[in-house]
Amino acid sequence: MAGSEQLLDYLGRYFPVLLFIGIALAFGVVTLVLSYFVQPKYPESEKLSTYECGSEPFSDARMPFPVRYYIFAMLFVIFDIEVIFLYPWAVTFFKIGLVGLIEMLIFIALFVVAYVYAWKKGALEWD
Amino acid sequence: MAQLFFFYLAGIIVLTSILVVALRNPVYSALSLLIMFFHVAGLYVTLHAEFVAAVQIIVYAGAILVLYLFVVMLLNLHREDRYHAQFPLATLLGVTILTEVILLMLQRGDSGAPVATPVIAPPTPAIGNTEAIGEVLYSTYVFPFEVASLILLVAMIGAIVLAKQDLFEQKG
Amino acid sequence: MTFSLTLTPADLLLMLPELFLTLWLCVILTIDFSLPRFPKRNLAYLSVLGLAVVLANLIWFDRAGMTGTLFNHMFVVDRMAIFFKIFIVVTTILVILASIDYVKRFKFFKGEYYFLVLMSALGMMFMASANDLLSIFITLEFSTFGFYVLVAYLRDDPASNEAGLKFFILGVFAAGLLAYGISLVYGETGKLVLSDIAAAPATPGLIIGYLLIFAALGFKIGAAPFHSWIPDTYHGAPTPVTAFLSIAPKGAAFAILLRLFFISLAAFKPAWVLLLVLASILSMTYGNIVAIAQKNIKRLLAYSGIAQIGNVLIGLAAGTKMGGDAILFYLLTYLFANLGAFAIVIAVGNLINSDEIEDYNGLNRRSPFLAFAMLVFLLSLAGVPPLAGFIGKLYIFIAAIKEGLYVLLIVGLINVVISMYYYLVVVKKMYINEPVDNSPLTVSAPMQAVIYASLAGTLALGIYPQPIIDWVVSATMMFSHIVAPATAVAPSTALPFGG
Numbered sequence: 001m002a003g004s005e006q007l008l009d010y011l012g013r014y015f016p017v018l019l020f021i022g023i024a025l026a027f028g029v030v031t032l033v034l035s036y037f038v039q040p041k042y043p044e045s046e047k048l049s050t051y052e053c054g055s056e057p058f059s060d061a062r063m064p065f066p067v068r069y070y071i072f073a074m075l076f077v078i079f080d081i082e083v084i085f086l087y088p089w090a091v092t093f094f095k096i097g098l099v100g101l102i103e104m105l106i107f108i109a110l111f112v113v114a115y116v117y118a119w120k121k122g123a124l125e126w127d
Numbered sequence: 128m129a130q131l132f133f134f135y136l137a138g139i140i141v142l143t144s145i146l147v148v149a150l151r152n153p154v155y156s157a158l159s160l161l162i163m164f165f166h167v168a169g170l171y172v173t174l175h176a177e178f179v180a181a182v183q184i185i186v187y188a189g190a191i192l193v194l195y196l197f198v199v200m201l202l203n204l205h206r207e208d209r210y211h212a213q214f215p216l217a218t219l220l221g222v223t224i225l226t227e228v229i230l231l232m233l234q235r236g237d238s239g240a241p242v243a244t245p246v247i248a249p250p251t252p253a254i255g256n257t258e259a260i261g262e263v264l265y266s267t268y269v270f271p272f273e274v275a276s277l278i279l280l281v282a283m284i285g286a287i288v289l290a291k292q293d294l295f296e297q298k299g
Numbered sequence: 300m301t302f303s304l305t306l307t308p309a310d311l312l313l314m315l316p317e318l319f320l321t322l323w324l325c326v327i328l329t330i331d332f333s334l335p336r337f338p339k340r341n342l343a344y345l346s347v348l349g350l351a352v353v354l355a356n357l358i359w360f361d362r363a364g365m366t367g368t369l370f371n372h373m374f375v376v377d378r379m380a381i382f383f384k385i386f387i388v389v390t391t392i393l394v395i396l397a398s399i400d401y402v403k404r405f406k407f408f409k410g411e412y413y414f415l416v417l418m419s420a421l422g423m424m425f426m427a428s429a430n431d432l433l434s435i436f437i438t439l440e441f442s443t444f445g446f447y448v449l450v451a452y453l454r455d456d457p458a459s460n461e462a463g464l465k466f467f468i469l470g471v472f473a474a475g476l477l478a479y480g481i482s483l484v485y486g487e488t489g490k491l492v493l494s495d496i497a498a499a500p501a502t503p504g505l506i507i508g509y510l511l512i513f514a515a516l517g518f519k520i521g522a523a524p525f526h527s528w529i530p531d532t533y534h535g536a537p538t539p540v541t542a543f544l545s546i547a548p549k550g551a552a553f554a555i556l557l558r559l560f561f562i563s564l565a566a567f568k569p570a571w572v573l574l575l576v577l578a579s580i581l582s583m584t585y586g587n588i589v590a591i592a593q594k595n596i597k598r599l600l601a602y603s604g605i606a607q608i609g610n611v612l613i614g615l616a617a618g619t620k621m622g623g624d625a626i627l628f629y630l631l632t633y634l635f636a637n638l639g640a641f642a643i644v645i646a647v648g649n650l651i652n653s654d655e656i657e658d659y660n661g662l663n664r665r666s667p668f669l670a671f672a673m674l675v676f677l678l679s680l681a682g683v684p685p686l687a688g689f690i691g692k693l694y695i696f697i698a699a700i701k702e703g704l705y706v707l708l709i710v711g712l713i714n715v716v717i718s719m720y721y722y723l724v725v726v727k728k729m730y731i732n733e734p735v736d737n738s739p740l741t742v743s744a745p746m747q748a749v750i751y752a753s754l755a756g757t758l759a760l761g762i763y764p765q766p767i768i769d770w771v772v773s774a775t776m777m778f779s780h781i782v783a784p785a786t787a788v789a790p791s792t793a794l795p796f797g798g
Contacts, residue, residue, distance in 0.1 A: 071286060077186070078286070092258050266304040267371050277441055
């Protein structure tokens, strides 16, 4: 380890990230806790029962999802991975120059083929 | 202080990993996996591997976990359907691996053999990890990079071929 | 590190077959989705046309002696790479021709089938040229991805789904082993190119890394301790895919195995010979004994395939240049015999919709052509002279004898006898048993072309093997430095699996 001094200095650069995480957490926690204390509470058995248009609930609310969602999730993963390849490319763009641009164009061209395919086959449509 | 970071992150990783397999509700398992992913990303940051940390957040926490959640909801697993009968086998394997790890650690301690020097390049403060990866990925390793594009092409078409539900007619 | 990438047009010329195939693939996919009325059968012929151009290109490379490396030695074009690329392209052409009738069974996505087959072929061509651990990993995964989809292509058939799932889960597991092994080797040596890592001393991490890589490649070729995915996957997959899966990836994986063992691990030869001998004996014996009990012809060919891979491993265990030659030659004989046998299974399956061996009863009455061709292919697989399989087995056994591996020779010969039994059971059913249904079977033109091509290959390699032997001998010239284990210097560090 290069010394804890150095590491701390390095991690200091991540302080804004930490701050954001803290704010996000605090927002959720404070909202919940605050509303718990502020809300008026008059519990009754009728009030606490599940409301389903007046009739008794007869099945589990958790229905199986249609498989369609899954295709979207899978396509999303694939696009996500493509984005990951774009990230270091964008960071080093000025160093790698034209060659890098051509490489990325080939990469994206192959991807566009897949994208147009998905579009034409209706994989991007809901029904 | 630096060790404190490590032990915090590692501790949470171990804890949430146990929760992933121990919790009965699969949705809770997936959510504790999410917490684990974030802490692993934090660990990568302390190791100066910013790019891997970004991948961890964007791909694992962002996309793979959504996929997991969809699977859980797709299958609508009931609590009793899970495989808790493999406990004896798991114990046996776990004990075996634990013994091996302990033996290896003991060996490394007393053999006196020179521990292989790590060949990892020392962190260069002038250039970021992501930038370094970018420079080699688009020069030395351009071949795997372009093949990766082809893999994504196959994956996309494979996903559609295998999972597309409402197929329209094709005349052949 | 500064950014540097040099690619001259001459370098790109070496990649011409792959680049052309990539372009051709995109054209085929584009035709498929933009012209829904375009007959899918023509897509098959377009694929074959593209592959024929690639084949001509490769033959030109071979004749002109084009060699070189690209991308900092990640991608190598030498005569062995060209040999394996020709092997893969020929297999793919025959498989596509054999698929044309079968594809009618798919309700949807007929065009994508050809696309995925070509995509896998492209991945395997890259595998044949992969010369460093990273490109080995990525090309191997690339070629396997297409197969994951192809195996599960019959979406309404539970067996196909099961096959796809088993193949996928075990395949991903093998990919994990490969990645872990590569990371260990890279961690110990700091290098990825196969010739660079050769110099590293044997540390425990390196040995574990190599063992993991071998396990992953063993999965790919279906050698015995890693064969468990083979029977169900071969059984459930669409038959043309089974034919493809049983031949082309084996060739591509052997290209990698040859490079890995003969270049990176040449110095450790005494250590790995025993490992390969064991894998070989296990594959041959297990495959042949279990094959006897099979009722389904696809499962029979699956187990016989495991045994055949055991035979090929003998050549790797010999660890000499001659062993390498024998592997290349044997794979060619296996290509024609196995593909021919599967072509007949496809043809019969299309006509009577069954793959049970019982339904081959009296095939001779119904179609003498199919029965005779099947006879030739099965006898070639068994190793009967004057067919290709005989020369292949002879070649590989001679390579083993020269290295003094008499155990392998004896086990191999016993296994030839065992395999003869179950191949002849099928032959007996075709020729002696009475058919239930006497109606004659007719074979379509593309299927006939495949069967005739396989017959021609099987007979030519058996009767006049000399030109092909010359070819494989020159293709493995790069391994001429490999010496016999008796004179090899043993590595200084003790290895857990001593030779």
